[in-house]
Amino acid sequence: MCDSQACTTMASAPTRRLFLRMSGASAFAAALTGNLAVAAEPIVLPKPQNALSPDAAATSLMEGNARYVSGVTRRHDFVHEREALNNGQNPFAAVLSCADSRIAPEYAFDSARGDLFVTRVAGNFVNGDVLGSLEYAVVVLNVPIILVLGHDRCGAVDAAVKVATKEATYPGMIHSLVTTMLPAVEKVKGKTTNLLDAAIAQNVRDSMANLVAQSAIIQEAKKAGKLKVIGGVYRLSTGKVDLLES
Template sequence: MCNAHTPADASLNNDRRAFLRLATVGAGALMLASALPTADIHAAPAPKPANDLNPQQALARLMEGNSRYAEGVTKRHDFMSEREALVSGQNPFAAVLGCADSRIAPEYAFDTGRGDLFAVRVAGNFVTNDGLASLEYAVAVLGTPLIMVLGHDSCGAISAGVKAVKDNAKFPGKIQGLADALKPSVNKVLKAPGDLLENAIAQNVIDTVAQLKRQSSLLGDALAKGTLQIVGGIYKLHSGKVELIG
């Protein structure tokens, strides 16, 4: 039985392994895992063994990828060669909470392939309930060791937050809610020296990192165990470089 896994078997085993990992983070999840059959659980290999990293290794790999990207020496990412492994599951080595801005594509910016980055994107890269749930899934179920909150210069969403604070600007549709969500970070730097938009972009990343650490017991547990690191970065449009902040 053990020698004749189909991709479907492998996927099932990966799902089971993921559920069992989740079982370590809460009683409710433990009940979920205990409801699963245990007779046929095999330790399926990680789809991408090179992604099995600790938080420090993951951050180093992420920044090395960004250096390659900024210098124009990115690797060739051949989906054909990794497609079969990724049918059975995923083990991304980093999650990125980034802006939806079309110029900030995390997979490109860090020179990563499929199955490497778990990307959560929303204009203004701030914490939403669904975004947080997605990051909790990456950490608690997929075992992702690193979250990077990635802001960028000239961010239109943060600019809307600045206008909402300074000019009491009103925006159509749901955009007003997004601008309002960014107001607290803008207010913190309203009287700081330097460029208000740049300061607000950096403050929003710092605040988002703090919120992720504070608002989620799942992420907090992983941080306490040393299996997770949460960092902030700013993507520079001109150079393509990501600068760590916070």
């Protein structure tokens, strides 16, 4: 037997434990419901106009380039762009471009901030860092198109031509960089009267092929119809981008 106070304490203990369990369960349920509610909310894209199909993205790029060539470009609202992009990005295209200072993809396609995800390296070739960057653009940013952008009179490809035809050598890591473009030169050597132009175009095609061949992510997105990989050559004298057949 117990005294009245002890019995009261013992009798109330299960009630308190039950209350605590129920309170904890209610809190968990509320938290879970809240999380589900948040998850169910539609994703608000920073730039909804950038949610394009691969074909529409290609059209948008070339329309922008036509504006750039004509000199009649759009006026950009930098303040509004900063506000819209403060918490995220959803570019409509990824670009692998040469690092040449005379080429600015954002200008060449009359695009605004947040429109293009640009990776640049001299010679616009594919290495591990470039591939990882573009895979990020495909998987995380859901870009519908990748453009490999070369340009005429490319110094990196010209250096590769000199290695192939004159056994030229270059200091430091420059020679290593240049030799990555030798396969493109060798493929067209002896088949053209303008080796440099042909090698520039072939180098773009090789980079397009390497992106697909070396990345399961890009392969799968392309096979699913979610992604296109295209190539082009920028003309320094006019600003025009000529698309290449793959």
